[in-house]
Each structure stands twice: as C-alpha cells, then as structure tokens.
Amino acid sequence: MSSFKKKIKLFTGNAHPRLAEEISDYLGIPLGCALIQRFKDGEISIAINESVRGADVYVIQPTCSPANEHLMELLIMIDALKRASAQRITAVIPYYGYARQERKVKARDPISAKLVANLITAAGANRVIAMDLHANAIQGFFDIPFDHLIGVPILAEHFKKMRLENFIVVSPDIGGVTRARDLAERLGSEIAIIDKRRPAPNQAEVMNIIGKVKGKNVIMTDDIVDTAGTICGGAVALLERGAEKVYACCTHPVLSHPALERIENAPFEEFVVTNTIPIQEENLPKKLKVLSIAPLLGEAMIRIHEHLSVSKLFD
Numbered sequence: 001m002s003s004f005k006k007k008i009k010l011f012t013g014n015a016h017p018r019l020a021e022e023i024s025d026y027l028g029i030p031l032g033c034a035l036i037q038r039f040k041d042g043e044i045s046i047a048i049n050e051s052v053r054g055a056d057v058y059v060i061q062p063t064c065s066p067a068n069e070h071l072m073e074l075l076i077m078i079d080a081l082k083r084a085s086a087q088r089i090t091a092v093i094p095y096y097g098y099a100r101q102e103r104k105v106k107a108r109d110p111i112s113a114k115l116v117a118n119l120i121t122a123a124g125a126n127r128v129i130a131m132d133l134h135a136n137a138i139q140g141f142f143d144i145p146f147d148h149l150i151g152v153p154i155l156a157e158h159f160k161k162m163r164l165e166n167f168i169v170v171s172p173d174i175g176g177v178t179r180a181r182d183l184a185e186r187l188g189s190e191i192a193i194i195d196k197r198r199p200a201p202n203q204a205e206v207m208n209i210i211g212k213v214k215g216k217n218v219i220m221t222d223d224i225v226d227t228a229g230t231i232c233g234g235a236v237a238l239l240e241r242g243a244e245k246v247y248a249c250c251t252h253p254v255l256s257h258p259a260l261e262r263i264e265n266a267p268f269e270e271f272v273v274t275n276t277i278p279i280q281e282e283n284l285p286k287k288l289k290v291l292s293i294a295p296l297l298g299e300a301m302i303r304i305h306e307h308l309s310v311s312k313l314f315d
Helices: 003-007 017-027 067-083 112-123 136-141 152-162 174-187 229-240 259-265 294-305
Strands: 008-012 034-038 044-048 056-060 088-093 127-131 146-149 167-171 191-197 205-210 217-225 245-253 268-274 288-291
Touching: 008 017, 017 056, 017 294, 034 067, 044 067, 056 067, 056 294, 067 088, 067 112, 088 294, 112 136, 127 294, 136 146, 146 294, 152 174, 152 217, 152 245, 152 268, 152 288, 167 174, 174 191, 174 217, 191 229, 217 229, 229 245, 229 259
Parallel strands: 008 056, 056 088, 088 127, 127 146, 167 191, 167 217, 217 245, 245 268, 268 288
Antiparallel strands: 034 044, 191 205
C-alpha cells in the first residue's frame, strides 16, 4: 500500500454503508474496522478495532433518517477516534440533518442546525465535508474548517447528455434561486421561479410563476425533496401554464411517505437524484434515476489530504 493510502483511514456508521463502499472503491482504500452495537437499552456502543494513531481519518455518515440514531453514531465514533490519537478527524456528512431549522422563524424556536454543529465540534471533529446545505449560512455555525460541496455539477452533466432543446430551469421557491441560476448557467438557459406559500410544514401552495415557461421543456431543481408535495404540485402548475415536458432533480432524496407514490403519479419525464441518502431500490418509480456522489467525495478527500484546493472541483 502506498504511503498516501497508509495515512488515510475511512470509517462509516450504519447510515449509508453502500456509499462508503463506493468511496472506498474509488480511493482504493479499505474501510476501517469498527464495530457498532447496541446495549439492551438501545445505547450505542462503538469499538475501533485497528490503530488510527497519527492517521488522517474520514468518517462517512449522513445524518438521515433515523436522524438521531445516525447523529449519535457519528458523535460517538468521532469521540472514539479522537481518544485513539487520530491526527485529524473529518466528518463527511453528505446529508446534514436538522439543516431546515437554521434560524428562528417565530418566538421560542430552536436553531437545531447550530446545535448539531456544536455537538460535532465538541465531539472532536477537526473538519467537516457536507453537500448542498439547506442554508449556506450553516457553514458559519462551525469554528472548524468546512468544505461545502455542491451537487449541481453532477446534475448538470446528466442533463447535458440528454441534449434537451428549448428548455428552462425552474426554482420551486424563492429560496432556491441561487441553485437554479447555477444549474441554468452550466446548461446555458434562463430561469423561472415558482412563487408559493406554506400554510403548514410539508404543505405548499403555488401562487404564481415568474418567468416564461409556455412551450418549453422545464427542469425543476431543489436541494431536498421530502414528501415531494411542493415539487409535484409545481410540475402540475407548470404544465397548466403551457410547459411541454417537466423534468426534476435534487441532491437530497429524503422521500418521506408518500413521496414515492406522488412522484410515480406526477407528470415528470424523469426525476434525477443523488445518493447522499440511501434509497431502497425495490419498487422505485421507473422515472427516478440515482447518480453517485462517491467520485466527488473521493476527490474532495484526496485534495484535503494533499492540501489542494477543493473549490477547483467546481470550476
């Protein structure tokens, strides 16, 4: 094994072992030996069964559902690695849970995204890698280096290969305009925006569409698709306003019930997601296509280890 590979150690919890294996294969570095068990009362027990002294360690663990279980696994594993004298511990969190509570909307609201940042730092992480944060400001919640990777280049490359004509990129809400503009610039198109309101959590109503979508193929883009109500409702509204065909994409397919049923019944030609979150492949809608982020995360780890620019990956 080369000296480069000897210095890097990869570990994973139970959140997304398949992604960890893909990254391991990409880097040519085996996953570290860690045993994760539960006490009778449900408490998590972790044993690191190999030396990590002086190593550059990467813990691959999205904090997806069940978020609390996977977050605690991440924190306890970081603590174990710190106490085992790892030189540097990088938490690789493709999906950062609790990111949707990043500010106070009304009195007495928590800022859970900040709380999670405090926990990860206190556990002993020296660095964090995450993808497509729900709010970019979350990076500022950390007092350690934070590498924010974006999924737009992966999604853009997929749509370039499709060679769509006469298309426009649509943001499903005002908050996603920056993301939509990035995708539009990479594809060479204009953007439109869906103006909506949320009468309650996980509910959305389309109020208006800003931009010209009549007669065009539409690519809707978002960071998180949870119950899919917003994006499916948006697809219907776009077709009602004259769009020809509707495609959709997102980085984080949370896909809580009844998201898969809604996507299956919605008028999408194709729905493209990345594998920041594990997806059960049985009974998936045929229109759902999953792209791997393993090469992107692997390249980011190499660049961090070799003290090279990570932002160059997106130029």
